Structure formats: C-alpha cells, structure tokens
Amino acid sequence: xxGGDFSGGSGAGxxxxxxxxxFEKTILNSPKPDxxxxxxxxxxxxxxxxxFDGRKSLVAVTNNKEIAGSITSATLSKIKSCMDQGxxxxxIVESIEGGRCTVLLRPETIL
Numbered sequence: 001x002x003g004g005d006f007s008g009g010s011g012a013g014x015x016x017x018x019x020x021x022x023f024e025k026t027i028l029n030s031p032k033p034d035x036x037x038x039x040x041x042x043x044x045x046x047x048x049x050x051x052f053d054g055r056k057s058l059v060a061v062t063n064n065k066e067i068a069g070s071i072t073s074a075t076l077s078k079i080k081s082c083m084d085q086g087x088x089x090x091x092i093v094e095s096i097e098g099g100r101c102t103v104l105l106r107p108e109t110i111l
Contacts, residue, residue, distance in 0.1 A: 019082035028069030028101040047089040060091045
C-alpha cells in the first residue's frame with residue numbers, strides 16, 4: 001500500500017487528469033523584491049522547473065530569465081507531472097501589494 005498513487009489502480013474508474021484544465025490563482029512564494037519591482041499587473045511570467053539542492057522546484061520567471069518567486073500551489077504535483085509530459089504553463093500577474101504577488105496559473109496556450 002503506497003498511499004501516493006493518484007490512480008487508485010482500479011482500472012475503469014481511474015481519474016484522468018486533463019493538463020489543459022489547470023487554472024489556479026495563487027501567491028508567489030519567496031518573492032524576489034528586486035525582480036518584483038520590475039513587474040506589474042498583466043505581465044506574463046513563464047513557469048519553469050529548476051533544480052535546487054537536488055529537488056525540482058517550480059519557479060515563475062520573467063522574460064529576462066529572472067526568478068520572481070516559486071510556486072507551491074494545491075496543483076503543484078499535477079503541474080510538475082504535466083510539465084514532465086511536455087505541457088507549458090504561465091503565471092499572469094494579477095496584483096502586487098508590497099511583497100505579495102498574486103498570479104493566475106494557466107496553460108501557456110489555450111486551444
């Protein structure tokens with residue numbers, strides 16, 4: 001009994017997750033003040049998996065390749081899995097208040 005398997009292993013009733021359906025509002029963790037000072041509402045950040053201390057972390061990156069902060073949302077494991085399958089995601093900046101940056105996570109391209 002592994003406890004970490006999303007599929008349940010039963011076959012016909014297994015949940016199928018659509019990577020194109022991820023839309024989530026969240027807050028950037030560990031925001032970088034020097035980078036956020038150059039970002040405004042409406043800006044688009046690219047989500048990238050980066051290796052830190054032997055672990056893959058999901059970070060929001062500006063067009064200049066500066067890390068604005070990390071993502072630790074409720075759908076983090078699903079986003080990572082989808083990115084490993086080739087899906088790309090962006091974070092649209094909704095607001096910046098002090099050091100708090102609210103973003104909307106979504107697929108990079110929507111059909």
